[in-house]
Amino acid sequence: MADTPLPAILVVDDEHLSVEAIKRTLEDDFEVFTATSGAEALSILENQWIQLVLCDQRMQGMSGLEVLSEVRRRWPEVLRVIITGYTDPNDIIDLVNKAGIYHFISKPWHPEELLLVLKNGTQLYKLQREHDRLSVELKLLGPSVQNRLDEQRRQLREGFNFDNIVRSPVSPLNAACDMAARIAGFDVPALILGETGTGKELIARAIHYCSLRSDKPFHAVNCGAIPSELLESELFGHRKGAFTGAHAHRIGLLEQAHEGTVFLDEIGDIPQAFQVKLLRFLQEGEIRPVGSNSTLRVDVRVIAATNRDIAREAAAGKFREDLYYRLAISPISIPPLRERICDVPSLANSLLERVTARHDIKISGFTDEALDRLCAYPWPGNVRELENQITRMVILAEGRILSADLIEPHILRADGAQSPPEPLIDRFIGEGGLLRDRVERMEARIIRETLIRNRGNKSRAAEELGLSRVGLRAKLLRYEIEEPVKLSLISGDAPDDDP
Numbered sequence: 001m002a003d004t005p006l007p008a009i010l011v012v013d014d015e016h017l018s019v020e021a022i023k024r025t026l027e028d029d030f031e032v033f034t035a036t037s038g039a040e041a042l043s044i045l046e047n048q049w050i051q052l053v054l055c056d057q058r059m060q061g062m063s064g065l066e067v068l069s070e071v072r073r074r075w076p077e078v079l080r081v082i083i084t085g086y087t088d089p090n091d092i093i094d095l096v097n098k099a100g101i102y103h104f105i106s107k108p109w110h111p112e113e114l115l116l117v118l119k120n121g122t123q124l125y126k127l128q129r130e131h132d133r134l135s136v137e138l139k140l141l142g143p144s145v146q147n148r149l150d151e152q153r154r155q156l157r158e159g160f161n162f163d164n165i166v167r168s169p170v171s172p173l174n175a176a177c178d179m180a181a182r183i184a185g186f187d188v189p190a191l192i193l194g195e196t197g198t199g200k201e202l203i204a205r206a207i208h209y210c211s212l213r214s215d216k217p218f219h220a221v222n223c224g225a226i227p228s229e230l231l232e233s234e235l236f237g238h239r240k241g242a243f244t245g246a247h248a249h250r251i252g253l254l255e256q257a258h259e260g261t262v263f264l265d266e267i268g269d270i271p272q273a274f275q276v277k278l279l280r281f282l283q284e285g286e287i288r289p290v291g292s293n294s295t296l297r298v299d300v301r302v303i304a305a306t307n308r309d310i311a312r313e314a315a316a317g318k319f320r321e322d323l324y325y326r327l328a329i330s331p332i333s334i335p336p337l338r339e340r341i342c343d344v345p346s347l348a349n350s351l352l353e354r355v356t357a358r359h360d361i362k363i364s365g366f367t368d369e370a371l372d373r374l375c376a377y378p379w380p381g382n383v384r385e386l387e388n389q390i391t392r393m394v395i396l397a398e399g400r401i402l403s404a405d406l407i408e409p410h411i412l413r414a415d416g417a418q419s420p421p422e423p424l425i426d427r428f429i430g431e432g433g434l435l436r437d438r439v440e441r442m443e444a445r446i447i448r449e450t451l452i453r454n455r456g457n458k459s460r461a462a463e464e465l466g467l468s469r470v471g472l473r474a475k476l477l478r479y480e481i482e483e484p485v486k487l488s489l490i491s492g493d494a495p496d497d498d499p
């Protein structure tokens with residue numbers, strides 16, 4: 001293996017004997033170049049990679065200071081040391097500073113001193129070069145790392161906005177999304193209510209990525225899945241030795257999410273003692289890590305979610321009322337999927353895209369019968385259950401279209417007529433107003449649903465409703481019904497594209 005090259009040093013003195021004496025002192029530790037004039041020194045510097053110049057101050061022709069000034073001008077990275085006849089440091093310090101000289105050595109010089117100064121000098125040279133290299137690398141790397149981060153954030157923002165929450169134009173979920181989008185702009189806690197799998201976390205992320213905190217971290221914690229004794233340390237952190245097993249300090253999730261958002265799922269499951277601490281954090285913005293005597297200010301927005309009737313639990317004293325009111329400034333209720341079966345076709349197609357992309361499989365859509373069957377089931381596990389069902393169908397599929405026989409038997413057995421009535425319809429009928437207005441609302445509702453069922457195909461919807469296409473079109477205009485998502489594009493049917 002090649003030896004590491006010795007640092008290269010240039011010794012400049014017009015007295016030949018002095019140059020030789022210095023050379024002998026240094027040659028074990030340095031690669032020594034010598035020059036007996038300023039001009040010779042500069043020409044060596046032009047051709048050799050020198051790290052340090054050691055120059056006598058008093059020389060014929062160019063003085064030592066003049067040589068070192070020129071070196072500084074042309075090779076600023078080269079370290080410069082001067083040997084001077086001055087014995088009083090006060091005489092030389094000013095000169096040295098002005099000329100940017102690294103060190104001076106008084107005559108008569110001592111070999112140990114000379115070696116020490118020059119070794120330190122080359123060490124400094126190495127560190128400075130390393131620093132320069134890292135600075136350049138950082139400059140080159142900086143923008144690309146920054147761009148990558150920006151790109152990731154942009155993708156996250158785009159992936160988690162309200163447009164990507166799949167729902168039909170008439171979905172009751174729209175009201176929840178509208179409320180969530182409004183809340184996103186206000187830096188207040190949020191509470192999301194809904195059964196498991198309805199999309200609470202999806203909404204929480206959309207709130208975060210549509211808020212002013214979108215560039216900062218988002219952390220989700222499932223409070224129900226963490227043993228109560230660990231929850232405090234998970235959120236607030238702990239100090240080393242705070243409890244058995246706390247071998248090191250731990251930064252809690254709230255501190256990690258500083259300036260961002262923490263999503264506390266299953267908030268209804270947290271023990272009462274911890275509810276008090278969470279309330280204190282919401283009131284004062286301070287946390288006290290377990291085992292610490294001091295508090296820490298953190299700026300975090302809390303979005304909580306639960307599938308429990310937390311309002312009732314608060315009223316019954318099972319959940320702290322003060323904490324409930326802190327969180328429930330404007331609760332967002334996500335309806336279960338059985339109350340928005342109109343979302344099932346769009347969700348099924350969107351989830352199919354997600355599943356096929358994840359597994360890199362090509363499947364173009366569902367048969368009409370399969371979609372009808374999926375719409376007839378009440379989905380107690382909500383969107384998550386639908387996603388699982390679609391994954392299963394994709395795994396079992398042999399062709400490019402998913403047919404009804406791939407659906408699990410208990411779902412096939414479900415009869416749409418037996419599933420609970422859509423409360424939305426009740427609401428339309430039950431709302432007050434003149435009979436004419438109520439009938440019109442009902443008519444608009446039926447037209448929307450028929451269009452969705454027929455995946456945007458107006459000819460088929462008109463036929464099913466016993467209307468002409470012109471008649472249907474007039475009603476769409478009258479009730480300002482927007483074009484539903486053209487799901488038929490995905491399932492392979494031709495969409496109705498009349499003008």
Ligand SMILES: Nc1ncnc2c1ncn2[C@@H]1O[C@H](COP(=O)(O)OP(=O)(O)OP(=O)(O)O)[C@@H](O)[C@H]1O
Binds near residue numbers: 198199
């Ligand atoms: N409207 C929707 N559009 C697209 N995907 C959805 C929608 N609703 C839910 N999902 C998907 O369904 C799955 C479950 O959603 P999410 O985890 O947000 O539900 P959750 O209510 O938080 O569930 P849990 O209470 O069990 O934690 C996720 O994969 C999510 O992306």
